[in-house]
Amino acid sequence: MEISKNQFVADLIAFDRNGGALPEQIYHAVGDAVRAGRIPPERALPSSRTLARELGVSRNTVNAAYELLRADGIISVRQGAAPRIGTGPELERGRAALRVQPPHLSTRGEHLAKQRRHRMLDVGLLEPGAPVEDLFPADEWARCLRRVARRQYGAEAMYANVTGLERLQVALAGHLERWRGVVAKPEQLLIVPSTQASLTLAGLCLADPGDTALVESPGYWGARIAFAQTQLEVRALEVDADGADPDSAGDVNARLIYVTPSHQFPTGTRMPLTRRMALLERARTSGAVILEDDYDSAFLWRGRTIAAMQGISAGAEVIYLGTASKSLLPGLRLAYMVVPEPLVPAFSQVQRDMGLRVNIHAQAALAEFIESGALTTHLRRITRIYEARGRLLIDTLRTVLGDRIEADMPMGGVQTVISFRGPVDDEAVSQRMQATGFNTPALSGYCIGKPRSGLIVGFAEATPDIAQRFARTLSTAF
Amino acid sequence: MEISKNQFVADLIAFDRNGGALPEQIYHAVGDAVRAGRIPPERALPSSRTLARELGVSRNTVNAAYELLRADGIISVRQGAAPRIGTGPELERGRAALRVQPPHLSTRGEHLAKQRRHRMLDVGLLEPGAPVEDLFPADEWARCLRRVARRQYGAEAMYANVTGLERLQVALAGHLERWRGVVAKPEQLLIVPSTQASLTLAGLCLADPGDTALVESPGYWGARIAFAQTQLEVRALEVDADGADPDSAGDVNARLIYVTPSHQFPTGTRMPLTRRMALLERARTSGAVILEDDYDSAFLWRGRTIAAMQGISAGAEVIYLGTASKSLLPGLRLAYMVVPEPLVPAFSQVQRDMGLRVNIHAQAALAEFIESGALTTHLRRITRIYEARGRLLIDTLRTVLGDRIEADMPMGGVQTVISFRGPVDDEAVSQRMQATGFNTPALSGYCIGKPRSGLIVGFAEATPDIAQRFARTLSTAF
Secondary structure (H helix, E strand, O other): OOOOOOHHHHHHHHOOOOOOOHHHHHHHHHHHHHHOOOOOOOOEOOOHHHHHHHHOOOHHHHHHHHHHHHHOOOEEOOOOOOOEEOOOHHHHHHHHHHOOOOOOOOHHHHHHHOOOOOOOOOOOEOOOOOOOHHHOOHHHHHHHHHHHHOOOOHHHHOOOOOOOOHHHHHHHHHHHHHHHOOOOOHHHEEEEOOHHHHHHHHHHHHOOOOOEEEEEEOOOHHHHHHHHHOOOEEEEEEEEOOEEOHHHHOOOOEEEEEEOOOOOOOOOOOOOHHHHHHHHHHHHHHOOEEEEEOOOHHHEOOOOOOOOHHHHOOOOOEEEEEEOOOOOOHHHOOEEEEOOHHHHHHHHHHHHHHOOOOOHHHHHHHHHHHHHOHHHHHHHHHHHHHHHHHHHHHHHHHHHHHHHEEOOOOOEOOEEEEEEOOOOOHHHHHHHHHHOOEOOOEHHHHOOOOOOOOEEEEOOOOOHHHHHHHHHHHHHHO | OOOOOOHHHHHHHHOOOOOOOHHHHHHHHHHHHHHOOOOOOOOEOOOHHHHHHHHOOOHHHHHHHHHHHHHOOOEEOOOOOOOEEOOOHHHHHHHHHHOOOOOOOOHHHHHHHOOOOOOOOOOOEOOOOOOOHHHOOHHHHHHHHHHHHOOOOHHHHOOOOOOOOHHHHHHHHHHHHHHHOOOOOHHHEEEEOOHHHHHHHHHHHHOOOOOEEEEEEOOOHHHHHHHHHOOOEEEEEEEEOOEEOHHHHOOOOEEEEEEOOOOOOOOOOOOOHHHHHHHHHHHHHHOOEEEEEOOOHHHEOOOOOOOOHHHHOOOOOEEEEEEOOOOOOHHHOOEEEEOOHHHHHHHHHHHHHHOOOOOHHHHHHHHHHHHHOHHHHHHHHHHHHHHHHHHHHHHHHHHHHHHHEEOOOOOEOOEEEEEEOOOOOHHHHHHHHHHOOEOOOEHHHHOOOOOOOOEEEEOOOOOHHHHHHHHHHHHHHO
16 A cells, blocks of 8 residues: 555554544644654645545544644644644754664674775776676577566475575586586585675685685685675685695685686686695695685686586585676676585575575576577687687787786686786776776785785777777876 | 586696606506595596597507506406496595595584574465465566566676666665655665575674574564574564564663564564654664564555654664565565665675675566556555455354464465464474475464464465365364
């Protein structure tokens, strides 16, 4: 039932109609509310006709009440206009007494809200990690959504579907086995809104406040933040040309180890098998769990893609993380994690209690995309395009900037790192680039261990024009 | 790039091709991996032809390596079949040494996973709080999804859209003002996957571990769990015929007060204005925040729907919670909260860090549903149907069970409470009903204060046939 614009007035009165004359009751109810500041000054009241109808009383009754309120200066009545709440000093005093402090954050809330972020634009060009909306197969996805939304899902459309739509879990388990060598039963797949959700679940379930999490440096800031939010101490796993170095953390006893072995974020390196084995060994002997974030391995083009660590593990020491944010669209809010079987009950319960769940039609659409082969076709297409754009960006930078920068040809994904020859304040360069609309952050901001200087550049949008503009702007920025 | 079924073998070898004869290298790499248990017994290896092609070596090289492995008993080779990993005792020993303990939950994880739940069926009839999938306007939603998925959303499809799609925030703010008297700017609306997410955010941001949260008793168990998960102490706000009694908590200094004023869950009562005012007053003087869960006020049919407390508050002491789970479908994973303006930055940051975000197309579809009036039409339709079903269920129960039960005609929503005359073990009755497929929980399980006996019954599915079966089953169950 629609709440009329002035129902608050009727509502104030309607529930105390037992004793006293009706005009007096209206007078007291409205007067108290105004004096208590619950009806703001100058607010229009319903006309006597309207209020009479809403309350089911005669218009004379309301007129009598309004006359009492007017005599007290609580409302002002002008011919031909709706009565309004007055603004007298007496009323102001009552309101001041009630002025409510905004609720304060708790100590925990203050801590959670204070996490440091990089200074980044909300919207900017060549942002790392961002795909291009133009390349999202919108028409096909739309048709698919329409198809799946017309179906019935039984219990899965209600509250029982906690971890994910079974059809998607099955499709994804097959897809990940085939493409990434992941070994998992469908029920080990938890479908969540984003990798942040996966990291939060792992942090909460597997570590206690004060425990240590190792994170690549330079590395994905989202992991750092998720672990800080779950009150873990974050330590660096230094990244070199072979990705994260398992020995760089010394004998720190970590509960969680976050890595991006197939394509390190943001440096773009691949972790050789020996290192992957050493990392698995470290996890096994220390009881740590490796969080393998395989965020963009769906579109790597150079060299042979390495299989997921999850698949060569003993099945218990790795949680595999993936997302549709890079391959399709961040706005889909579709990500997934492969959890060792014994952990599924605990993880799924926390997933449910915290509401880390995903729209059923988006899940069904992704399942169809996988089953029909549309996803594979799409991945081939964007791989080709992103490869060309990555190459174009680097070629353009080399042409314009020559040996003032170092930039390897990317092996995949949608971002790469550009280093400067000689000492350069990368934060200052990044700020200058941002001032001209390029959302390319400083590499040093992604380091928690040894600082490294550079610029992280997304190339998904790198058309010839944008690449040229970027290169020319950069050449004047340092 | 597809990971071939046996890429793990090629992968084991490919990254150490610097020293030694190739057959020996393959022999060592595979042998080490098998002894370490990384390749399970009896697993088929690639044919020598396949592996040779993958490694870019001659077939003779692979044959020589396989011969070395066969001689050691590491693989068995039979004519015309793929070579397989052996099963000898020596290999078993290596594997046993590696057998990995499943990773253990942290103390926090154990606590989170241990939250008590009601014994409920995964799927059952007349479940409280559940709408009917048949009544979901699937065709219209599907058409709408198709339309919105073909559009481009710019930065909102990427990572900038943290709190929600602006178009939905605007539509929802207008809708809630008109229908519920909620007073809010669009940016105060956070779109989240479920009410559990809203409760988690409020618990984390507004309370510290050990702080007290007041929850209605009987009341929504999800609130209890969300607060326990965020380490709050949960205390009872007793519910009587006028909903939650603000005085029943004594002088407990609570940070959060969870109530369902427009239609108490599960008892179905409405909170009179005097109580709502008293509760607001309590919040203002104590600095507590009221969480007003307005989960199903969109389809109340008896009496005049009361306006939301949020609208008669001073704007700072209430967080308003709503959901599309009751009015449309739980699987949409679409809920929302109206947060006082000064709290928006902190809440949205935690929302982002934890990944409590919603699929963009589902958001856009709901916006269109609101803007086009389709939601209003839908709500009118289900209100009519649910009213008829609620009436039918109660009439049937009264006819079959007479004065053995007490059951008021519901004023709205999709569930009601049936009480027994005389002392009855409601948990035992509920278990008997569940054994026959009715998911109707005991009221006592929803109490944290004074226990009350009864059965909570959903009536969204109460067709004549189901109502009859339920009534007859219940009459034999106690």
